[in-house]
Amino acid sequence: xxxxxxxxxxxxxxxxxxxxxxxxxxxxxxxxxxxxxxxxxxxxxxxxxxxxxxxxxxxxxxxxxxxxxxxxxxxxxxxxxxxxxxxxxxxxxxxxxxxxxxxxxxxxxxxxxxxxxxxxxxxxxxxxxxxxxxxxxxxxxxxxxxxxxxxxxxxxxxxxxxxxxxxxxxxxxxxxxxxxxxxxxxxxxxxxxxxxxxxxxxxxxxxxxxxxxxxxxxxxxxxxx
Amino acid sequence: xxxxxxxxxxxxxxxxxxxxxxxxxxxxxxxxxxxxxxxxxxxxxxxxxxxxxxxxxxxxxxxxxxxxxxxxxxxxxxxxxxxxxxxxxxxxxxxxxxxxxxxxxxxxxxxxxxxxxxxxxxxxxxxxxxxxxxxxxxxxxxxxxxxxxxxxxxxxxxxxxxxxxxxxxxxxxxxxxxxxxxxxxxxxxxxxxxxxxxxxxxxxxxxxxxxxxxxxxxxxxxxxx
DNA sequence: TATTCGACTAAAACGATAAAATGGTCGAAA
DNA sequence: TTTCGACCATTTTATCGTTTTAGTCGAATA
Numbered sequence: 001x002x003x004x005x006x007x008x009x010x011x012x013x014x015x016x017x018x019x020x021x022x023x024x025x026x027x028x029x030x031x032x033x034x035x036x037x038x039x040x041x042x043x044x045x046x047x048x049x050x051x052x053x054x055x056x057x058x059x060x061x062x063x064x065x066x067x068x069x070x071x072x073x074x075x076x077x078x079x080x081x082x083x084x085x086x087x088x089x090x091x092x093x094x095x096x097x098x099x100x101x102x103x104x105x106x107x108x109x110x111x112x113x114x115x116x117x118x119x120x121x122x123x124x125x126x127x128x129x130x131x132x133x134x135x136x137x138x139x140x141x142x143x144x145x146x147x148x149x150x151x152x153x154x155x156x157x158x159x160x161x162x163x164x165x166x167x168x169x170x171x172x173x174x175x176x177x178x179x180x181x182x183x184x185x186x187x188x189x190x191x192x193x194x195x196x197x198x199x200x201x202x203x204x205x206x207x208x209x210x211x212x213x214x215x216x217x218x219x220x221x222x223x224x225x
Numbered sequence: 226x227x228x229x230x231x232x233x234x235x236x237x238x239x240x241x242x243x244x245x246x247x248x249x250x251x252x253x254x255x256x257x258x259x260x261x262x263x264x265x266x267x268x269x270x271x272x273x274x275x276x277x278x279x280x281x282x283x284x285x286x287x288x289x290x291x292x293x294x295x296x297x298x299x300x301x302x303x304x305x306x307x308x309x310x311x312x313x314x315x316x317x318x319x320x321x322x323x324x325x326x327x328x329x330x331x332x333x334x335x336x337x338x339x340x341x342x343x344x345x346x347x348x349x350x351x352x353x354x355x356x357x358x359x360x361x362x363x364x365x366x367x368x369x370x371x372x373x374x375x376x377x378x379x380x381x382x383x384x385x386x387x388x389x390x391x392x393x394x395x396x397x398x399x400x401x402x403x404x405x406x407x408x409x410x411x412x413x414x415x416x417x418x419x420x421x422x423x424x425x426x427x428x429x430x431x432x433x434x435x436x437x438x439x440x441x442x443x444x445x446x447x448x449x450x
Numbered sequence: 451t452a453t454t455c456g457a458c459t460a461a462a463a464c465g466a467t468a469a470a471a472t473g474g475t476c477g478a479a480a
Numbered sequence: 481t482t483t484c485g486a487c488c489a490t491t492t493t494a495t496c497g498t499t500t501t502a503g504t505c506g507a508a509t510a
Binding site for chain 2: 107108137162165171172174177178181182184185188191192193196206209212213216217219220221222223224
């Protein structure tokens with residue numbers, strides 16, 4: 001049921017991506033083939049509505065008025081379609097967050113802006129992401145790939161932010177190992193906070209506290225002397 | 226499959242517990258009925274070895290040389306046995322952590338000591354907790370109850386720690402709402418860090434960085450002026 | 451009164467089997 | 481280069497009869 005070894009190839013592949021990653025989760029997103037885009041948007045709607053399993057290739061094909069076989073001209077597998085769609089979403093989400101963030105000067109403001117933008121998007125599109133949550137349960141390795149890429153991207157992003165802060169001497173000197181572990185810890189923390197606190201039932205209350213969470217993760221809660 | 230509404234009663238019950246909670250996850254732990262303890266230790270071994278589902282009431286009964294019906298004199302359901310066992314474990318784990326923590330003076334040292342103790346225990350007993358991880362997948366509502374109680378306890382604990390720090394003026398003045406949200410955020414963050422970073426495959430590397438993680442969550446990574 | 455047990459039940463789990471649905475391939479056609 | 485219908489192999493679903501197992505109950509024990 002949990003064939004973890006099947007994923008090794010995938011992870012290696014993902015590691016390669018990690019090296020060349022810059023400001024986009026994957027290069028494929030850049031491709032602008034109209035049919036490809038059509039497939040993706042059609043599939044997205046179905047996936048959000050019915051989930052991964054209940055959405056058949058026939059459904060997707062019918063949705064865009066093409067034959068099932070045509071899909072296989074653009075994508076190797078059904079999983080690839082799902083993955084491409086998910087990455088497209090994340091990519092856009094991150095691009096917006098980075099754009100907003102870059103308007104700020106200090107690291108603290110940048111970090112706050114980034115987190116707030118990310119979570120606001122998450123809260124607004126809450127119901128759309130519910131399909132992911134369900135998918136995680138039923139089909140763990142489907143998401144694993146996407147998660148790996150997202151983690152790799154986020155860690156690189158956070159590390160660069162820290163380096164930026166150190167250059168501006170707003171962040172104290174940290175070893176590479178410390179920066180690495182901080183990025184990892186903050187990444188998983190943000191993810192957990194997002195899914196446990198903001199996708200819960202009382203997200204309205206929390207929306208106002210977004211900035212506070214971002215700040216307290218970054219500057220702590222101790223007294224500044 | 227996911228009967229969330231069945232859990233409302235449980236959650237309400239849990240909310241009641243939240244009020245009277247002090248330094249123990251549940252009162253029942255205090256009970257020292259020898260047979261009850263015997264059942265729990267017998268069940269623990271079986272649960273760890275075979276998981277919740279594959280361990281039958283017959284097995285547990287045979288293990289302690291009693292009849293199956295006798296178990297029902299002490300516990301209402303099989304789930305209750307599992308829950309009691311899990312809470313007993315957590316209780317002990319927390320008690321140790323608090324004990325170690327109380328040797329420290331400053332909040333920062335206390336927080337660090339608590340986190341380090343908790344995670345060290347987690348790393349050492351890693352394989353025993355793997356049964357929980359598997360159970361979460363197959364039987365989500367079984368763990369939900371335990372998780373709720375643990376969350377409630379942890380949040381209260383963290384809030385008290387913050388108040389202690391404010392009294393000692395080592396933590397800046399925070400509103401009750403801020404303290405509340407900080408406790409929630411740190412709780413889920415710690416849990417995520419624990420399961421994603423320390424239960425992963427490269428926990429050896431991370432063990433040394435425990436203190437750094439605890440500190441950076443608490444005092445941040447910005448420069449102190 | 452507090453505790454244990456054997457006999458019992460209702461519901462869920464399991465196994466086997468056949469039928470239907472679905473992911474993916476291939477060669478031809480446009 | 482792109483699309484498609486026909487086709488295959490595998491997985492999923494449905495059914496049903498059997499077995500296992502969580503939980504109950506009244507009697508017995510101490």
